[in-house]
Amino acid sequence: MDFDVPPETVEFAAEVDEVLRAPQTARLLRDVRERHDGMDGDVRELYRHLGGAGILAPSWPVEYGGRNADFTATVALLEKLVAYGIPQNLYCISVQNVGSLILAAGSERQRRTLLPAMATTDVTACILFTEPEHGSDLAGITTTAVRDGTGWVINGRKTYNLKSAYADLALCAVRTDPQGSRYEGISLFLVPLDAPGVVVRPLPSLADEQFHDIWFTDVHVDEDALFGRVGAGWSLITQMFAAERTGLDYYARGKHWLDVAAERLTRDGPPTGLVGADLARHRTRIAASKLLSCQVMQHLQEGDADIAESSFAKWHCSETAQRIAWWAFDTLGLELLEPGPDAGDRVLEAAFREAPGMTISGGASEVMLDIASSAHVFDHGRTGD
Amino acid sequence: MDLRLDPLQERLRDAVDAVLTRTGEPYAQLATIGVPTLNAPERFGGLALGLSADIVVNERLGYGLEPLGCYRATAFALDLLDGDDMPTEHLAEVVADLNKGARHAVVVGAPGPASARVASDGRLWGESEPLPRGDIGLCVARAVRDDGTVGWHLVVPETGTCSVESIDHFGMPASRLRFDGAAARPLTVSTAHWERALAAARIRQAALLLGMADRILDVARAHVNTRIQSGKPLVRHQTVAHRLATLMGEAVGWRLVLHKAAWEIDRGERCSTAEVLAVAAEHARLASRTALQLHGVRGMLAHSTTATAYRAIAVESVRLGTPADLWLEAASAT
CATH class of the missing domain: 1.20.140.10 (Butyryl-CoA Dehydrogenase, subunit A, domain 3)
Known part of the structure; x- marks a missing residue:
């Protein structure tokens, strides 16, 4: 075994330190803590500042907004974000979880259009799997997506999700084949949360960051919102869990x-x-x-x-x-x-x-x-x- | 960073596993693949490959439930001797025997207060704590001198002034060394050198304990998959499966901590390992207790693997300090 951290990671960590110590970072962090929005505090401007410095997706390939760094750079980044008091949940969900799944399993078009924007946090994403009656039992989800002429129509409710109020997109698990097995009938969609028919309601939490209730009522999405194949949702979810x-x-x-x-x-x-x-x-x-x-x-x-x-x-x-x-x-x-x-x-x-x-x-x-x-x-x- | 075993560690693991399947005295068998010299200082004919290699040997000994304390005792004694600049040519014959696995070395008085005493004429009196059984060729003893100071001494046991008694130590074979005026040569062991040697000894001991824990958890895992209770295997009870899953997963984490500590010692970046031995000792104890519980009464049978492991782990988990003492020591080191 070898426990050495590569010199590139040491240099990257020093660069992260420099960005996090910058007065601009401190000012933006103070703004988040003021919670002007009456909710968690909107961290996106702070993230865009960090993303603009190119530090948020070190392990992604350069062409998608990353640095081709090894995993130790991501470890150093997370340690420093937390140590400097930067709220990291939206970052982890959007970049580390959804972004990494897009990198691993998305179409080339999704990778090219979404990943660079996610690396700079110009686009943020949340995950909508949990439903009121289905938390750990994800195979039981009941939110549906039904084909219409030009895409899909989504109906249902998701709940207890973090950061939905601050996300542009949601990686949403839905049932596309009610007749299929609990596992084979599930598909994933990348749903724009500003689409007509989406309602997001905050749910205060014991912790600092609120949960959300999200209703989908006849929400129409285009065909290219589908992530992966129809019916491939369960295997993609499993793949994401291994990475998440x-x-x-x-x-x-x-x-x-x-x-x-x-x-x-x-x-x-x-x-x-x-x-x-x-x-x-x-x-x-x-x-x-x-x-x-x-x-x-x-x-x-x-x-x-x-x-x-x-x-x-x-x-x-x-x-x-x-x-x-x-x-x-x-x-x-x-x-x-x-x-x-x-x-x-x-x-x-x-x-x-x-x-x-x-x-x-x-x-x-x-x-x-x-x-x-x-x-x-x-x-x-x-x-x- | 690479958290997989490196090729040398893999080859060593496989070689030790193969040796342990042979009949014959295990220590001598290990000598056939050069193990006693693996981590020994070069001045004693060793390869000085470092703890990163040595811990693999000790893990596999633990997994084989062959504690083979003489192996670690020899390494500890040679580490202590290596700190003294005295000539060691006169020890050539003994050292050759150590390297062949024909005899072994011991350290006396390392844990707790020294009980043996050295008279002004340089003669050592008293007796040791329980030691590994075998032919003792060399002894490094901590003893109280006439002036009340405590120091290290080299003793080459000789008939007439040293005797070895075979004893039963909590059901495990052991020996006790008795000194009746044995010639004891004072050794210069600096505090820093003592701490390095002790840290290395604790790492080897921790590796042994994690290996023993792995073995007894495998035994428990096999049992709960075949033992039927109320119409289904025991493992189908979540309380059973989760206990084992937790311990088996924890073992992976503790092993990584162990390997990192060994790697740091090899690079001269660390000298305190009390916490590594503490977690290994606590983990091994919990593993043996859980395995015994999951076996039910049959686990209590005197010669069952669970009972044997329970005894062996108990003995080995306190050989270089109790977990409670080790944690207090770790606290003062932070």
Whole structure:
């Protein structure tokens, strides 16, 4: 094994630092935190500033707005975005998840028209899979798309999705063949969220970022909104999950929370005894999270994606980050719940509210372990029967 | 960054696995593929390939449930000796035997306070903690001197002043070395050198424990797939499958942490590994306890694999410090 980070990544990380330290970045970040829109705070102008610097899609090919960098550049980018307090969910969903799926499975036309714009965040995308009655059970979705003369008409409701209010496009899973099997009747569409018949309603959350309810009422989309083949939705979703569930964003948040908590705990000298031991324990565990995430990303880069490996990495990173957030509260106590002007206090208070959702969003822990069990614990998983 | 085993590590893994299928004394068998010299310092005829190679050997020994403590004890002793600039020509015969796997070295008094004592005439008295069983050719002992200071000493065991007693250590074969006025030569081991040697020893021990955990989880996995309860295999119960999936996945993460630590030590970028041994020890214990639980009463049978692993992991998980102590040490290192 080789744990060296390539010099190109070191240079890239320095470049990211320079962009994130720039006064313009700080000003735009302050604007986001003001939440002038009364919702999450619109991060798109800040993202466009970062995207304009060409740092948001380092692993994509140059012709699609990237830098051809290896996966370690993406790891460095996420660590730094989180450390500088840049809200990263819209970025992860749009660039890392939807964008990477377009790169892997989209048509050449979709890649050429969408990816450069997504890399600069001139175009942003969200994911609309979950429905009121179908969360982890995605094969049960009921939103439909029916062919009409010039395209498709979509009807149904999606819910509990993040960042929909800030997205131009939605990668939407719908049922195109109600008679087909639960899996074969699903297709994916890239739906413009400004199309007539789309209604987006925010749902306040315990965490800082709201959920959304989205209604589709006779929403007409063109034929080229179809992503992949008709009926190929399930395999594309599985492919995306293998790429999405690197655990990287969960790891990056957990690491940042641990760094903030450690800074608080070491103000009066290095913590010793049980608190010091707990800190060492969390540091060791988050190091394992990072390496598991890197392993998934290396295999993705080599075209050797493994859904079970990804699922476990997501489980590990999210559970670890969650434990860190709760441990910070257990250790720091009441002052964490009533944050004053201290930025670290605010980070940990927000982390405490976000923590429960980490093992639900992006694949519930129980589902992740079901997938890992099926691949590695059941006999048929090992023999491939 | 490349998180796959490199070609040398893969060849070594396969070679150790093959050797463990042979009959005969495993330590001597390992010598036939050059393992005892793998990580040994060059001045002792070793290849100094580093811990990145050595951990693969120890993982596979663990997986084979062949703890072979004499292998790690020898490596630890030679690492400590390597810090002293004394001439070692007189040890040539012993070192040759170590490299052939005919005899092994031990370190006495590494964990906890030193109990052996050295008199002003340079003679060592006392007895060791439980040690690996085998023919001991060389001993590096930590002992209290007459002036109350604690220091390292080299002892080449001789009949009359040293005796070895075979003992049973929590059901595992072990030995105890008794010193009755053995000639002890003082060694100069700096704090930095001691820390490096201890860090390497802990990495080897962690590799062994992760290998043992892998094996017992495989045993448990096989059992729950074949054992039928209430009309279906045990594995079909989510509480069973998830416990094993969690432990098997955690093992992958801890192994990456282990390999990274070994890689950093090989590059001289790290000297503290208490936390790596702590997580490996805790993981192996949990794996052995879970495997025993999932086997039910049959897992409690004296000679079952689960019971054997439970004993072996218990012994090996505290050989270089308890997890509780290791975490406190890790806390002070941060």
